[in-house]
Amino acid sequence: MGYTVVLGEALVDLLDTERDGEPVYRQAIGGGPLNVAVGVARLGGAAQFVGSLGDDALAGRIRAFLAAAGVGLNGAVTVPAPTALAVVTHDGVEPDFRFYGEPRSYGLLSVDDLDAGLVEGADVLYCGSIVLLQPVVLAAARRAWSLAGGLRVFDPNVRPRLLDGPAALDGLRQVVAEFAAGAHLVKLSNADAALLYPGEPVEGVAAYLRELGAATVVVTLGADGAVLAAADADPVLVPAPKVNAVDTTGAGDSVMAALIADLLVDGAPADAAGWVDRVAFALRVAGVVCESPGGATSMPTRAQVLERFSR
Template sequence: MGAPEVLVLGEALVDIVETDDRVTEHVGGSPANVAVGVARLGVPVRLATRLGRDERGERIARHVREAGAEVAEASWTEAPTDTARARIRPDGSAQYDFDVAGVVPPVPRGDAALVHTGSIALFLDPGGETCLAALEAARGEAIVTVDPNIRPALVGSRQTALARFARAAAAADLVKLSDEDAEWLWPGADADGVLETIAGLGAAAVVMTRGREGAIGRAPDGAVVEVAGVAVTVADTIGAGDSFMASLIATLVDRGLPADADALADAMGVAARAAAITVSRPGANPPTRAELED
């Protein structure tokens, strides 16, 4: 790979996954998963995160680098590496408990064509202000993408989280969120209303994932499009949304921001396939470009 085209800011952690019969550990954290997913799709990427100089931190760095992504040197700290304990429900979904600090180092955008952030790091200070500042500085200079990936136990009050999200959306060219994110931010609102609300905050394009039902999006020209989900046998849903986001980012780097409904629907369809591959195997394990194109 050449110089990084994508800068991802946010948490990297170890998912401690509990099922009925065993406990396993996987590298996780939404932004880290996105960085790995982007790298596996052949796009140069740098991750700015927070890693402890411990076994878990080294494991995360090795995982990220093996995918082909860089870890910003400023990411290293003497504090322990963050963790998330995920309990897998019978339907494959996960319930999380987090032990995170929410600190992300300031990292220059450099030559990055796209800047992405979201999840815990966007909402939990002091890292949240760093992430917002990076988005606002990149606006108009690079493509900016945001995935709120709401963790209710960590983002504070709804009012506070909405204000933070509004600032991020105002800086964003594309916002991707899940139907669960939307329900927490705007309880009872329908999908079309959520898409219009986020577009009204300033985002040019908005995509909402809906699990097995696929995704719905609003293009920059205001057209609303839907794509169906891809039927697979689900191992677990860890990393599905992150794989969807990584695929969208790779498409944006390759083709630019989708200008109309057809371009957005095409990008969403590819992203749905990426998410389907990920849920078909355990943990946050996004596809390579070869797997996605097969």
Template sequence: MTSPDAHVLVIGECVADIVRTDGAPDVVHPGGSPANLAYGLARLGRPAALLTELGADDNGRLIRGHLESVGVEVRATEVARTPSAVVRLDGQGRAQYTFDIGWTLPPTDLATAPGAIHLGSIGAVTEPGAASVLALVERWRSRAQVSYDPNVRPALMGERAEAVRRVERCVALSDLVKASDEDLAWLYPGEPAEAAAERWLTLGPTLVAVTLGAEGAFALSSDGGREQAPAVPVQVADTVGAGDSFMAALLHARAFGTDLAGCLAQAVTAAALTVSRFGANPPSAAELEAALGCYSKAGAR
């Protein structure tokens, strides 16, 4: 467990999300799961840096400004253009992505050990950059807590068996792992989410959390603990960034030594606040605290 003041190094991609809906102009939002996670941590008051790639273009400037506006330290290698994704929303606000992205992060070292490291999504499994990410994690994992979110993108994962191998390598390097039921269904077709989570615990993590969309989330710990939290009912604007907000709040709560039930309550509430508004727009610490108080009172009535 890390201190709430410990610096978190997030490693992974930034993506300009081009949100497209019928009958409306395109809207560009800063995105990318690791970038969203770093932003969400900073909004909750956690010192965070993002090791990533950005182009010297309008999208790159938009994303950098967005991250730096909340205090995220951006450590970016310059690439020809900032990765992008066209995001199409269905009638329920659920997002489908079409990517234009590469990941070529060069070998990187750190001057000092971070308090924690988070890796995830495209940057953790896409070569040639993934080799640099994993080498960095392997070097520092004995001195920093490691968290991981596979955030599976089937269109970018390649052949399933190889994707599973890469994901499981990341799981084995991690102390805390979060996945969605959709991630697990793609990785392990036909296997119940809880069975997959239990198997991941045997690879090394002390905690595996699984989000279930409208059904909330559950988490399993290596000491045999299990908790489940229902989703917080809200009017959904879109689901962009919900899982990243969940992960940020989960890490934030764990750093304060919150018990597993409390961690899940904070995480599902943060996700609910995010889906209630457009784009990857996670809550501040004050918003999360207010929402937790509001939902707690409502549940007591």
């Protein structure tokens, strides 16, 4: 079995919570791509994290956490910046992220920092998330995309607070179109779809991304499951299992992790029915994640998923 390269951000989340009746922030290692890398490793796949990390104690904790999870750091570079923070609050269904730290520690990976051999040798390359809003990292991601010898997967993972007006949103749409055009798999949430393509039903968004060139598109719908557009079949709804959700942090990332882990084992399915089975398993992985607090720390092993849904 080969390995996946996950190119994206790692940072520290400060999660809004309460202790002894007082508001406090709980520290957690996070970043969508970091969650994906950890999720792949927990499910039995080999993952290498590629990104820029700060030069402080928090970055040391991130490195130690990734190493303990079995994620390789051959493509991670240290930059002279404090670790970026994401303050996470919950005022509605979707969490609200506000980002702090200048320069952004995750936004300093350059083309020269890329380990070309590491990228070229990967069976799967993941690119996506908020690093693509940083021009330096966008150039590096484009280079990695062009070097990839294996399957390419993409997740826009949109954070509205980082989009400064309509021009920024238009620019992101162009980046999404660019990466989707060369992707074997695109995964996005219904919130991503609504922001990028307002007024369009998720089935239409999935079909549009396939028209751009994406081979397979998965749009996650939270508790309602996911819409899958694959092969020459019409988009279909894959239902999610019923779970006792306590924290949805990282659920979407775990779907991507599960899909990547299966791509590493068996490659891409030959038909839409094969993708339905893959997505159904990925939604079970997300269900386990939702039943415990935390993002990266709640990523399950394959045995834990099978045990949970054999009851």
